Amino acid sequence: MSTASQASFLVRPIQVADIPDFHRVLDGVCRERKYLAMLEAPPLEGTESFVRNNVQMDHPQFIALVNGQLAGWCDALPGESTHGTAHIGHLGMGVAKPFRRQGLGAKLMHAVLDKARDKGMVKIELEVYASNTGAVTLYQRFGFEEEGRKRRGRFLDDHYDDVVVMSLFLDT
Numbered sequence: 001m002s003t004a005s006q007a008s009f010l011v012r013p014i015q016v017a018d019i020p021d022f023h024r025v026l027d028g029v030c031r032e033r034k035y036l037a038m039l040e041a042p043p044l045e046g047t048e049s050f051v052r053n054n055v056q057m058d059h060p061q062f063i064a065l066v067n068g069q070l071a072g073w074c075d076a077l078p079g080e081s082t083h084g085t086a087h088i089g090h091l092g093m094g095v096a097k098p099f100r101r102q103g104l105g106a107k108l109m110h111a112v113l114d115k116a117r118d119k120g121m122v123k124i125e126l127e128v129y130a131s132n133t134g135a136v137t138l139y140q141r142f143g144f145e146e147e148g149r150k151r152r153g154r155f156l157d158d159h160y161d162d163v164v165v166m167s168l169f170l171d172t
Helices: 016-031 044-057 104-118 133-141
Strands: 009-013 061-066 069-078 088-095 123-129 145-156 159-169
Touching: 009 104, 016 044, 016 069, 016 088, 044 061, 061 104, 069 104, 088 104, 104 133, 123 133, 123 145, 133 159
Parallel strands: 088 123
Antiparallel strands: 009 061, 061 069, 069 088, 123 159, 145 159
């Protein structure tokens, strides 16, 4: 596999044609059992429905391609207008293991935050495991601040981890 530092890469909005590759990368990150709340990707049909809805609604969901290979994703999905939270985007992201710590996460974040602003989102929220120090550092570099902490919010593989709740205001 190529690494991002040795290759050209592209960040662009996800397309329906990307669903199989997105599902594969999502599943790979899930199965690491460290970074995402899910331990495996949902069935392909669920991923397809999720992506198709994001494309149709023009939600901020971007992918990073390294030499044409999907290497990561980032999205900010709005809350429900019926609950008064449509101004808040919920951020999710992941980068496949061979492509981490090479700047792809930052490129993805820039694209998603710009689009979230354009879509009228005022605040971006996320939850991250405290042990995921690389992600916490990335979010802090973008101005995210800790709003709270769910102490021992996860217990997996005989290990507790705090869940850190972070947010960024886009309108300031």
